[in-house]
Ligand SMILES: O=P(O)(O)OC[C@H]1O[C@H](OP(=O)(O)OP(=O)(O)O)[C@H](O)[C@@H]1O
């Protein structure tokens with residue numbers, strides 16, 4: 001079951017807010033419970049956020065797990081930049097931190113965390129990046145928003161909100177830690193493909 005968002009709210013920049021802070025909070029709480037349920041607890045879990053917004057989301061999920069299970073789930077970040085399949089098309093990308101918890105990922109269940117799942121190419125790159133780090137027992141994927149339009153056979157295990165979108169739209173996730181506010185909005189883009 002997905003959290004029921006507030007109705008889309010028009011904003012001054014023409015975007016429509018589809019999730020507000022409370023919707024996001026509820027979705028993260030639900031995802032945290034689902035991860036614990038699927039894995040029968042937090043043993044051997046490692047959360048790896050994909051920069052930039054996947055990292056604060058992973059931290060928030062870990063905080064919720066700590067309050068539910070009373071355990072500390074290691075959180076890190078995984079930069080996928082050098083593993084992207086469009087590097088030659090868009091070479092000017094800023095490298096982001098990869099920070100693997102001290103226990104590593106060998107034999108662990110790694111939950112990748114990102115804000116938006118779209119074509120699936122970021123997650124494909126993340127799976128490649130992981131192979132440089134270690135060999136987890138299993139890899140799962142948690143995303144705040146799944147907006148559809150997959151180009152690769154990738155699906156999320158835990159989804160905050162399935163958001164039907166057109167290719168002419170873009171989903172903008174804002175998070176308190178990076179943007180000062182929690183919201184998910186849909187923007188019209190000029191390009192028909194939206195990518
Ligand atoms: O499924 P995909 O088509 O790969 O799209 C999803 C990715 O796109 C966004 O990142 P973006 O590259 O826009 O950078 P950002 O993290 O700085 O927003 C988002 O954070 C996801 O990581």
Ligand SMILES: O=c1cc[nH]c(=O)[nH]1
Pocket residue numbers: 116118147169170171172173
């Ligand atoms: O709409 C989109 C597509 C990819 N990444 C985003 O953050 N939003």
